[in-house]
Amino acid sequence: MHYCKYHPLDGATYFCEQCNVHQCDHCVDDAQLPARCFVCGHHLVSLGSGNQAEPFWRRLPEAFKYPLNASSMSLIVITSIASVMAMLMPFLWILALALYLFAAGALLKYSFTCLERTAMGEMKAPDVMDAYQGGISLLLQLVVITIILGLAVGVAAHFLGPAIGGLLGFIAVISFPAILIRFAQTENMLEAMNPFAALSLIGAIGLPYGLLMAFILIMMTSVGLLHEWIGQLFPAVSYVLQSMVSSYYTLVAFHLMGYMLFQYQDQLGYSARIDEDEELPKREAADRLAAQIQVLLKEGDYERVVTLYYQAFKQYPNDARFFDQFFELLYVCKKTALMADFGTSYLHFLNRKKRLDKLTPGFKQIRVIAPDFLPDSPALRLQLASLLKQQGDSALAVKLLNAMHKQYPDYAELPQAYYLLSDILGQMPAMQAQADKCRQMAQQLEKVAERKKLEAAMAQAEPAIPAAVKAPGRRPPPTVTKSGLQLELVPMEPVATNEKAE
Ligand SMILES: [Zn+2]
Ligand SMILES: [Zn+2]
Known part of the structure; x- marks a missing residue:
């Protein structure tokens, strides 16, 4: 049995000849069939799910639950009562025989259907109504098969001596489940009795076949024991009970035989897939992308991982796992440049998802990896600064707001940003002068903003005038304060006058 390279505990269902790697259903690109390799893009060899099927003795609890459903149980009860009734009316022997054949035939047909469906990967018992036709003819054929086998052994013992007869009898008993399996599969007496087919089936399954036989034997013995215990006391009850148990x-034995076919489908030359939940819903494209990222990550192909993550951010802007995983990855791997690039998107994402409690911790984590990081969005900066102010982290808040009017001259809430900066500076020791300057600037910015609004209203009334080319503002040397903060406070007059002159 092969295991998935990326999930060492899961059985493999595919094989990539190009990469020489085994994969499970999860780790392949199944957007179109045949499935492709996530790593190299080549078509994969499907292993069928027999490869990942657990051996039947580990499935015994499930096997014993297999007939425990209303449909199968009612069939068991009805056929048992019918066959016991048939035994109790010897006076109408034709009717009794018909009843008995009907009961046994129905059960046999249903058992065969169970075997067939299990072999195709259906692990739930089929509906009884699916399997009510042709039971009696199957039963008669089975009787014929048994008689032929018995005759063959008898003839051999008579003409070739008891030793060879005994050996043949032994082989016949051993092959009987294989013959049953073949018969259930083909519903053809001659094919079922082909000794080579039966022997090759036994050979393909190997030792577990012996275990299955032992298991069937134990079940048969237990029916006999049950009869011994209850039979002497209540004969009629005992017959019904015995018939029900057998x-x-x-049904359990036929399910197990079918399971064995399912498990050894590769060796037996066919391919079936398990469908325990009826039809599995097709995987979402986002899940497939996430799976591919995981595979490439385990392959160490970081370049493609990054490309795929950015593709995911665009396609699924609200899928938390991509953002959180990529953030985690960059944080753990200490990728400074990538983190500086991704930081703003991540903070925007947290905002979008209303995970506001994660905003400042996230921001600080980003700065652990990319120490100079500041989000490239004035609104985010303002929001973070006011959160940091509440948390008492004035230094970082000042860094966020400092010189914002130069980077984002068109940001509508610049005055609020500078009022906030002034408040923060006012709370810091020996920064009163700076705080006052900031407040003045906020007031100037407010005036500018009002004027701009007015101009915009006028421009709407008249045809648009080409926008003024802004003269670069003179830049005084940054003021270094006692606390080590750098403040860049630029008077706004020159810019404003220029705009007015136009
Ligand atoms: Zn896998
Ligand atoms: Zn490959």
């Missing part, structure tokens, strides 16, 4: 065991 029918139940029959």
Whole structure:
């Protein structure tokens, strides 16, 4: 059994000949069939799910639950009562025989259907109504098969001596489940009795086949024991009970035989897929992308991982796992440049998802990896600064707001930003003068903003005038304060006058 390279505990269902790697269903690109390799893009070899099927003895609890459903149980009860009734009316022997054949035939047909469906990967018992036709003819054929086998052994013992007869009898008993399996699969007596087919089936399954036989034997013995215990006291009850238990065991045994076919489908030359939840919903494109990222990550192909993450951010801007995983990855791997690039998107994402409690911790984490990082968005800066002010982290808040009017001269809430900066500076020791300057600037900015609004209103009334080319403002040397903060406070008059002159 092969295991998925990326999930060492899961059985593989695919193989990439190009990469020489085994994959599970999760780790392949199944957007179109046949599935492709996430790493190299080549078509994959499907292993079928027999490869990942657990051996039947580990499935015994499930196997015993297999007939426990209303449909199968009602069939078991009805056929048991019918066959016991048939035994109790010897006076109408034709009717009794018909009843008995009907009951046994129905159960046999249903058992065969169970085997067939299980072999195709259906792990739930089929509906009884799916399997009510042709039971009696199947039963008769099975009787014929048994008689032919018995005759063959008898003839061999008579003509070739008891030793060879005994050996043949032994082989016949051993092959009987294989013959049953073949018969259930083909519903053809001759094909079922082909000794080579039966032997090759046994050979393909190997030792577990012996275990299955032992298991069937134990179940048969337990029916006999049950009869011994209860039979002497209540014969009629015992017959019904015995018949019910043996029918139940029959269904379990046929399910197990079918499971064995399913498990060894590769060796037996066919391919089936398990569908325990009826039809699995097709994987979402986002899930597939996430799976591909995980595979490439485990392959160490970081360049493609980054490309795929950026693709995911564009396609699924609200899918938290991509943002959180990429953030985590950059943080753990200490990727400074990528973190500086991704930081703003991540903070925007947190905002979008209303995870406001994560905003400042996230911001600080980003700065651990990219120490100079400041979000490239004035609104985010203002929001972070006011949160940091509440948390008492004035230094970082000042860094966020400092010189914002130069970087974002068109930001509508510049005055608010500078009022906030002035408040923060006012709370810091020996920064009163700076705080006052900031307040003045906020007031100037407010005036400018009002004037701009007025101009915009006028421009709407008249045809648009080409926008003024702004003269670069003179830049006084940055003021270094006692606390080590750099403040860049630029008077706004020159810019304003220029605009007016136009
Ligand atoms: Zn996998
Ligand atoms: Zn490949």
